[in-house]
Amino acid sequence: GEKVTEKLVECSDPNRDFPCPPASRVPIVDFTPEARVTRVRRPAHLLDPEYQEKYREAVGKMRALDGSNPLSFAAQAAVHQSYCDGHYRLDPTEKNRPFDVHFSWIFAPWHRMYIYFYERALGQLIGDDTFALPYWNWDAPAGMGIPAIFKQGVSTADNPLYDPYRNMENMDALLDLDYLKKPRRDTIPFEPPTDPAARAKYDDAVQTNLCTIYLQQVRDGKGPRAFLGEKLCSESSFRVKEINERSKRRQADGQSSKVSPSKSQSQGTLERMAHTTVHVWTGRANPATCSAEQGGVVGHDGKPHCQVDMGFLGTAGRDPLFYSHHANVDRMWHIWSTRLGGKGFDDPEWLDTSFVFYDDYRSPRLVRMKFRDVLDATRLGYTYDKESEAALPWLNSKP
Numbered sequence: 001g002e003k004v005t006e007k008l009v010e011c012s013d014p015n016r017d018f019p020c021p022p023a024s025r026v027p028i029v030d031f032t033p034e035a036r037v038t039r040v041r042r043p044a045h046l047l048d049p050e051y052q053e054k055y056r057e058a059v060g061k062m063r064a065l066d067g068s069n070p071l072s073f074a075a076q077a078a079v080h081q082s083y084c085d086g087h088y089r090l091d092p093t094e095k096n097r098p099f100d101v102h103f104s105w106i107f108a109p110w111h112r113m114y115i116y117f118y119e120r121a122l123g124q125l126i127g128d129d130t131f132a133l134p135y136w137n138w139d140a141p142a143g144m145g146i147p148a149i150f151k152q153g154v155s156t157a158d159n160p161l162y163d164p165y166r167n168m169e170n171m172d173a174l175l176d177l178d179y180l181k182k183p184r185r186d187t188i189p190f191e192p193p194t195d196p197a198a199r200a201k202y203d204d205a206v207q208t209n210l211c212t213i214y215l216q217q218v219r220d221g222k223g224p225r226a227f228l229g230e231k232l233c234s235e236s237s238f239r240v241k242e243i244n245e246r247s248k249r250r251q252a253d254g255q256s257s258k259v260s261p262s263k264s265q266s267q268g269t270l271e272r273m274a275h276t277t278v279h280v281w282t283g284r285a286n287p288a289t290c291s292a293e294q295g296g297v298v299g300h301d302g303k304p305h306c307q308v309d310m311g312f313l314g315t316a317g318r319d320p321l322f323y324s325h326h327a328n329v330d331r332m333w334h335i336w337s338t339r340l341g342g343k344g345f346d347d348p349e350w351l352d353t354s355f356v357f358y359d360d361y362r363s364p365r366l367v368r369m370k371f372r373d374v375l376d377a378t379r380l381g382y383t384y385d386k387e388s389e390a391a392l393p394w395l396n397s398k399p
């Protein structure tokens, strides 16, 4: 990342440890909607071998781009980090108001934009404009574990979708959507067991996960504030940021990162429930059992940690799994706003919020997108496979 840090933009934190997006003199163009849907996103666990190979090849090529290219894998990860580690300020004069794309109504549309450009870059890198980002289908029983394609190999050289900085305890486990509040006592294997007693436990755990998705999507996600989150500048979103900063400081001091329950106040159910739990489950060892020296994994800094890439917003984008995870978060929003009839905010402040992203790795240019541009995925030229939408196993999983 040295090359990148030389020509910095307004990354405000002088102690940053990551490359900021490169400064640019290229003009900004406004986004124009795509004329038709050319990309169908499919579950990562159901890809045929040819598609698996495409995904590996595309991410491999993205990893091989020089870090100074804004569409390189390193730069993409840095984009996410720069928007969530307090590196930008909402107002440069207000030191304690870091800008963040999490914890507010920005979450869903910003991440939709971000993975849209990531997906386009992957397609471009392999010369296939029908390439669509596979999603980690964690809302269906067959997807409630890390998809195999991300785990094959022992290094990113053998498998570009691999990342060594994950919570190894959960690599072959059944997803636990209660992991944040009350982690399961013993790990349940992802493969359905044949022994009847073990099978009953497994079925029960699957059902518990489905109920959580039902609460997120239906019962507790009624209306845009409940589902998408609070307005950015609302009181509660600032409180959240303070609490987060405090928790980060505590972590840096080696104390427990326990934060008050109001942390999630300004988040919608889309962000706060399965999304966050999946991050933590994938990237953090069970705090009850992890001691960094013995149980941790070696992180990017060469030291052992209990909390690695996916488990921390700042580093999450370094794991290719992140993008397939977010494709499913995006799909949950898509299902909410189509099949479940959810409506976004009609506040012009939300609709006209815009961000710029780089497009085209060969000659990077900046594209400005507004939230109103991304409310309908078809205008972004992608959709989700109809098969998985026809059968949503959680839809009737009322607790």
Ligand code: C2O
Binding pocket: 080, 084, 102, 111, 275, 279, 313, 316, 326
């Ligand atoms: Cu920007 Cu799942 O986080």
